[in-house]
Amino acid sequence: MEIEKGKTAKWLKEQRPVPKEVTGKLKEFTKIKKGILNALKEGDKTIPELAKILDMPQDEVVFQLMSLLKYGFVETGEMDDMDEYFYYKIKNNGKN
Amino acid sequence: MQQENRKLNFDVLVVGGGIAGGESALNLANLGYKVLLVEKELSIGGKMILLSKVFPTLDCAACITTPKVSEIARHPNITIFTGAEAKNITKKGEHQFEAVVLKKPRYVVVEDCTGCQLCEEACPVSVTDEYQYGLAGRKAAFIPFSIASPRAAAIDIENCILCGACERACPTNCIDFTQTEEEVLVKIKSVVVATGFNLFDPLKIPRYNYGKAKNIITSMQMERQLAPTRPYNTILRPGDGKMPDNIAYVLCTGSRDKSIGNPICSQICCMYSIKQAQLLMGALPMADVTIYYLHIRAFGKGFNEFYAQAQDMGVEFVKGKVGKITEKENGNLMLRYEDIEAGVVKEAEHDMVVLSVGVLPNMEISESFKTEKLALDPFNFVNQSDVLASPAKTSIEGVFVAGTASGPMDIPDSILSGGAASAETTSYLRRASL
Known part of the structure; x- marks a missing residue:
């Protein structure tokens, strides 16, 4: 049977299911992404501020925020008064 | 998964598309030989393509690697398989080898x-x-x-x-x-092994707390932070996103250390740490950088001047062996070290620590040779059977070694070694036609 170009992912999904932990990881990322972007919609924030609002370890905020920076959802703002932390702000209202 | 089978013929199989394998492939291709370059990663360029700058000239690593990589990629005599591994290499006779190359989808x-x-x-x-x-x-x-x-x-x-x-x-x-996964049977006349090295995993030294204390990173992670294609907006502590201003380097992490099974010097860590320290002084002008070392080995052309330049720039060098690193509540790190010159144990606080990880052998390739054994040296690098007269020669006639597959070395030496391997391969191939 000829598999239609552009629909091969659907074909592979029919051959084998997607493992639960893979979909679970996506759900978690989507939740964190929403949390970070919603917090930034309220105003620019530093990493410690985001960690406090989201109740997340700071190192995890660094990882996720830097990923969102790379994906184009977030951009870098000014430095804080102590010259320690950057503020990060939402880009294009959270749409990349 | 289904497997497809194909058969191909080449003059030389080069295993590893880093800077040494690339150099060998390019030289051989320029001489008219048909080369198959097999690379396990998704891109050629090896570790060098991911570096920031190179010592002691501070040239941009990508600016040197990319033109070379592009020349390799476009060469009519070079076929490249990325995401592929040479699995079974068998010698059928002089100038007759066969290899099974596994191409992952x-x-x-x-x-x-x-x-x-x-x-x-x-x-x-x-x-x-x-x-x-x-x-x-x-x-x-x-x-x-x-x-x-x-x-x-x-x-x-x-x-x-x-x-x-x-x-x-x-x-x-x-x-x-x-x-799907594909198995390709290739017939070749000789093989160049340029499989490079592995970086030491500092999780093997639990007293350094790498992995637990988030502001301790490896030198390769710092290399990425310093590169133009860096992961962050600038140099930041991965633990909390703070800009560091007091950075420590711990040399000989995983080198010259019998307790973790690697007694030899990795040859590159002193110099890349000095390079990173200089780059950090440029990127973070207010930052203090301290290098904890056993001996500074600045043996190459221009290396000692480069070391002196770092000292002049204000990099602090402490002759000291770091025993333990502990994390403070604010993410800063306490280094407990033996001040070798004073002969006392001291403690120092830094807000970020870089572990200058060493070079380990990548032994996997030796298992791919099925008929004759590819001998390894006592430290598990590919053994050079005639190191002085014919440095690319291995235990198998017709199989040559290039770059860090044979031992720790820096980039210029890897390129030289790649050149030597291609010359010795040529001489072996020419003997076939005499």
Whole structure:
């Protein structure tokens, strides 16, 4: 049977299911992404501020925020008064 | 998965597409030999393509690697298999080798991919980016890094949710989830082993607390932070995003240390740490950088001057052996070390620590040789059977070694070694036609 170009992912999904932990990881990322972007919609924030609002370890905020920076959802703002932390702000209202 | 079988003929199989393998392949191809370059990663360029700058000239590593990589990629006499491994290499006779090359599916037709990144944008998945050494994320449909060669997308099938968003976004219809693993039988006349090295994993030294204390990173992670294609907006502590201002380097992490099974010097750590210290002084003008060392080995051309330059710039050098690193509540790190000159144990606080990890052998390739054994040296690098007279020669006639597969060495020496391997391969091949 000829598999239609552009629909091969659907074909592979029919051959084998997607493992639960893979979909679970996506759900978690989507939740964190929403949390970070919603917090930034309220105003620019530093990493410690985001960690406090989201109740997340700071190192995890660094990882996720830097990923969102790379994906184009977030951009870098000014430095804080102590010259320690950057503020990060939402880009294009959270749409990349 | 289904397996397809193909048969191909080449003059030389080069295993490893780093700077040494690339140099060998290019020289051989320029002499008219047909070369198959097999690379296990999704891009050629090895570790060098991911570096920031090189010592002692501070030239941009990517600016040296990319033209070379592009020349290799476009050479009519070089065929490149990325995402592939040479599994079974058998010697049938002089100038007669056979190899089974396992090609893993990329799920993208490389020739049709324009590198537009629309699939990357459409992919909803985010996982740890191995090319940023875990510092940030990447998508499951992704281009490994911006200067990758081929600059084509790949699908990380392990983390893909098969939603099809990438396929719908792709303007050239080059994504193909029907691709399967392929075994290719190749006939060659000689082999160049350029499989490079592994970096020491500092998790093997629990007293340094790497992995637990988030502001301790490896030198390769710092290399990524200093590179133009860096993971962060600037140099930051991965633990909390603070800009560091007091950075320590711990030399000989995983080198010259019998307790972790690697008694030899890695040859590059002193110099790359001095290089990074200089780059950090430029990137963070207010920062203090301290290097804890046993001996500074600045033996190459221009190396000692480079060391002196770092001292003049204000990098502090402490002759000291670090015993233990502990984390404070604010994420800062306490280094307990033996001040070798004063003969006392001291403690110092830093806000970021870089572990200058050493060079370990990549032994895997020796298992691929089935008929004759590819001998390893006492430290498990590929043994050079005639190191003085014929440094690329291995225990198998017709199999040559290039670059760090034979032992720790820096970039210029790797390129020289790649050149030597190609010359010795040529001389072996020419003997066939005499």
